[in-house]
Amino acid sequence: MSYTTHADLGGQPGFGPVTPEPEGELFHGAWEPRALALTLAMGATGSWNIDTSRAARETLPDYRDLSYYQIWLGALEQLMLQRGQVFADEIASGQMQHPAAPVARVLQAGNVPAMLAKGSGTERPASAPARFALGQAVRMHLGRVDHHTRLPGYVQGKRGTIEHIHGAHVFADANAQGLGEQPQWLYTVVFDEAELWGDDAPRQNLAVSVDAWESYLEPAA
Numbered sequence: 428m429s430y431t432t433h434a435d436l437g438g439q440p441g442f443g444p445v446t447p448e449p450e451g452e453l454f455h456g457a458w459e460p461r462a463l464a465l466t467l468a469m470g471a472t473g474s475w476n477i478d479t480s481r482a483a484r485e486t487l488p489d490y491r492d493l494s495y496y497q498i499w500l501g502a503l504e505q506l507m508l509q510r511g512q513v514f515a516d517e518i519a520s521g522q523m524q525h526p527a528a529p530v531a532r533v534l535q536a537g538n539v540p541a542m543l544a545k546g547s548g549t550e551r552p553a554s555a556p557a558r559f560a561l562g563q564a565v566r567m568h569l570g571r572v573d574h575h576t577r578l579p580g581y582v583q584g585k586r587g588t589i590e591h592i593h594g595a596h597v598f599a600d601a602n603a604q605g606l607g608e609q610p611q612w613l614y615t616v617v618f619d620e621a622e623l624w625g626d627d628a629p630r631q632n633l634a635v636s637v638d639a640w641e642s643y644l645e646p647a648a
Contacts, residue, residue: 430573433490438581438623459496466499471534471542475506478603482575551610553595557641559614563589564647567616567639575603578643582635585622586647590636591615598640612641 436442454460470480483502484490490498507513512528534542559565569584577599593613601609618635620628 430486430575432485432575433487434485435580437579454496455494456496462496462500462503466503467539467543468534469503469507469512472530472532474510474512474530476602477547478575478597478599479605480506481599482603485575549597550594551597551608553610553612557592557612557614559589559592559612559641559644559646561589561592565589565614565616565644566647568643568645572600574600576600578639579637581623582616582618582637582639585618587616587618587622587637589614590617593638596640598642600640600642614639614641614644616644 466480470477475483480502483505484498487493487498487501487505489501493501504513504518508515508518510528512530514525517524564586565588566586567582567584568578572578591614593615595610596613597608598611601607616637616639618637620631620633620635623635
């Protein structure tokens with residue numbers, strides 16, 4: 428089955444302007460903090476990784492009709508259904524109907540602040556020297572991929588410049604597919620607005636930066 432992401436909206440027309448929300452306004456309903464708590468608790472069990480969860484979110488068929496935490500909750504249901512951690516009758520009734528599935532770890536409430544403060548690092552030892560250097564011109568991969576990727580569609584095939592080298596990090600594309608971390612060098616690539624949107628687009632004197640793994644890049648001609 429072909430992989431379809433509904434989340435790669437950057438540069439696509441027809442969605443209207445971005446409307447900023449007030450700083451610090453985290454939730455819009457009393458249920459949303461509970462959805463966040465459920466997602467954090469289940470993520471901490473080690474049943475899947477963050478990239479697997481992102482793939483589950485972006486492939487929800489009704490993604491574009493859902494709010495932010497509705498997407499989180501919908502993906503959580505799918506991940507748990509796939510692993511026998513919840514069943515359709517339990518989701519329909521809102522009640523536990525089956526014995527709890529065993530999990531590798533349990534996040535205790537008292538450990539949440541420390542866990543959130545620590546985060547989950549993705550930097551790993553590099554197995555080879557970086558292929559690209561600061562200031563080097565590169566061109567982004569062009570073409571469809573049938574899996575989760577962090578390469579935005581609007582930069583595919585575009586020419587940019589290496590602005591920063593971040594070291595080797597867990598490769599999200601592989602990690603999302605359960606293929607292991609496969610660390611790669613990670614770069615910040617900067618694009619001129621005319622390169623992305625064309626010379627006829629209104630000029631805003633902007634540059635766009637994208638963090639990109641090494642396999643996304645090739646030397647620019």
